[in-house]
Amino acid sequence: MSHKKSLNPARVGCPMAKRTFVVVGHKVSTAPDFTLDDLAGSTGRLDILLRAIHSALLISHGVRRDSEIYLVLRGPPDPPITLRVDGEKVRYLNPDERSTGALVRQALIKARKLGSETGSEWMESTPGFFVSRKGLGDVLDLFEKRDLIYLHEKGEDIRGVDLSGEEVYLLSDHVDFTPEEENLIEKKGARRISLGPVNLHTHHAIILVHNELDRRGV
Amino acid sequence: MSHKKSLNPARVGCPMAKRTFVVVGHKVSTAPDFTLDDLAGSTGRLDILLRAIHSALLISHGVRRDSEIYLVLRGPPDPPITLRVDGEKVRYLNPDERSTGALVRQALIKARKLGSETGSEWMESTPGFFVSRKGLGDVLDLFEKRDLIYLHEKGEDIRGVDLSGEEVYLLSDHVDFTPEEENLIEKKGARRISLGPVNLHTHHAIILVHNELDRRGV
Numbered sequence: 001m002s003h004k005k006s007l008n009p010a011r012v013g014c015p016m017a018k019r020t021f022v023v024v025g026h027k028v029s030t031a032p033d034f035t036l037d038d039l040a041g042s043t044g045r046l047d048i049l050l051r052a053i054h055s056a057l058l059i060s061h062g063v064r065r066d067s068e069i070y071l072v073l074r075g076p077p078d079p080p081i082t083l084r085v086d087g088e089k090v091r092y093l094n095p096d097e098r099s100t101g102a103l104v105r106q107a108l109i110k111a112r113k114l115g116s117e118t119g120s121e122w123m124e125s126t127p128g129f130f131v132s133r134k135g136l137g138d139v140l141d142l143f144e145k146r147d148l149i150y151l152h153e154k155g156e157d158i159r160g161v162d163l164s165g166e167e168v169y170l171l172s173d174h175v176d177f178t179p180e181e182e183n184l185i186e187k188k189g190a191r192r193i194s195l196g197p198v199n200l201h202t203h204h205a206i207i208l209v210h211n212e213l214d215r216r217g218v
Numbered sequence: 219m220s221h222k223k224s225l226n227p228a229r230v231g232c233p234m235a236k237r238t239f240v241v242v243g244h245k246v247s248t249a250p251d252f253t254l255d256d257l258a259g260s261t262g263r264l265d266i267l268l269r270a271i272h273s274a275l276l277i278s279h280g281v282r283r284d285s286e287i288y289l290v291l292r293g294p295p296d297p298p299i300t301l302r303v304d305g306e307k308v309r310y311l312n313p314d315e316r317s318t319g320a321l322v323r324q325a326l327i328k329a330r331k332l333g334s335e336t337g338s339e340w341m342e343s344t345p346g347f348f349v350s351r352k353g354l355g356d357v358l359d360l361f362e363k364r365d366l367i368y369l370h371e372k373g374e375d376i377r378g379v380d381l382s383g384e385e386v387y388l389l390s391d392h393v394d395f396t397p398e399e400e401n402l403i404e405k406k407g408a409r410r411i412s413l414g415p416v417n418l419h420t421h422h423a424i425i426l427v428h429n430e431l432d433r434r435g436v
Binding site: 036037038039040047048051055058059060061094095096097098099174195196197198199200201204207208210211214215217 | 254255256257258265266269273276277278279312313314315316317392413414415416417418419422425426428429432433435
């Protein structure tokens with residue numbers, strides 16, 4: 001729960017949940033042995049998740065302190081690993097892919113010290129970057145008391161939906177959720193919400209959610 | 219003018235202007251002697267413009283063929299240089315900064331073959347990438363018959379504004395337009411339009427414009 005001053009005047013001083021995004025990277029490497037010179041090619045598309053971090057947490061000349069993002073990595077050799085980046089605590093976050101790729105690599109080095117049990121605790125690798133052995137199911141279990149929103153082209157239009165600002169938004173990377181993931185999401189009662197008529201990149205979808213919430217002051 | 223099939227069913231077969239974005243990079247290098255390993259540090263923030271290209275032209279698994287972006291480079295050693303990236307013609311455009319940085323570098327190498335006169339012709343460097351010695355004034359002169367929109371935090375809310383889909387959107391990079399640029403923009407009769415209550419990165423603003431136009435089918 002965040003008690004910090006929010007960017008949004010309507011949220012100042014309100015103890016409420018952070019704006020939360022969960023993104024699954026289906027093939028993203030769970031080992032730190034990739035090169036920063038080829039983030040799109042050598043990492044199972046970590047580049048997509050790096051841009052998602054930026055969309056979730058960066059605004060012009062600042063950080064969204066009231067937001068957080070979970071990245072569920074499902075690629076080889078050692079899935080699942082989940083990173084959490086907390087806007088309230090993050091430091092050294094710049095808007096270029098390479099420097100954020102280096103922070104993720106440090107988190108994956110730290111992950112080697114975690115046991116093999118899923119659902120385990122979080123370890124902080126650099127300020128605001130946390131790593132654990134959680135998978136998607138474990139992550140969704142963290143949000144038992146919050147509404148889940150599955151961003152989906154065939155959902156209801158977000159502009160017509162009541163939002164409290166405490167929802168958790170679920171997104172996939174460049175490939176769709178698997179049937180197993182979709183079952184898990186449906187079983188948790190997630191509501192399908194659409195952002196518009198054109199299928200967008202993951203990090204672009206996050207921008208549209210933020211804008212809708214910014215406008216509503218929630 | 220684009221006669222190609224648009225992404226948007228409402229625009230199919232309609233000969234109309236492309237969706238056009240103009241972004242000024244105030245300190246972006248006008249020489250190709252930078253390294254792809256440090257696009258944020260060594261280029262005068264070319265990284266911002268690379269992300270703007272991606273926002274203007276890329277959607278999930280495709281290119282916005284009905285869109286184009288002009289990048290006015292004003293950094294040393296040899297300003298101004300303007301790049302135009304045309305969604306209808308572009309090839310080899312991937313969503314990572316490094317590969318698009320390489321395309322811009324090729325355009326700047328090509329620019330060395332241009333004379334020193336501003337307002338000169340365009341040369342194509344790679345498919346869909348064009349380079350010229352135009353400055354902001356020359357670029358705005360191209361749009362005499364179209365409405366200009368200056369995206370500005372104190373403008374009217376875009377959601378309440380009539381849009382034909384033929385407007386030209388003007389944006390700056392991480393620094394504001396200079397007073398001279400602002401005068402030029404005002405003199406051309408640009409209308410100030412706001413996207414929401416929070417100041418966003420340039421490439422995030424472009425996403426919001428696209429979404430608004432996608433929703434309206436213009």
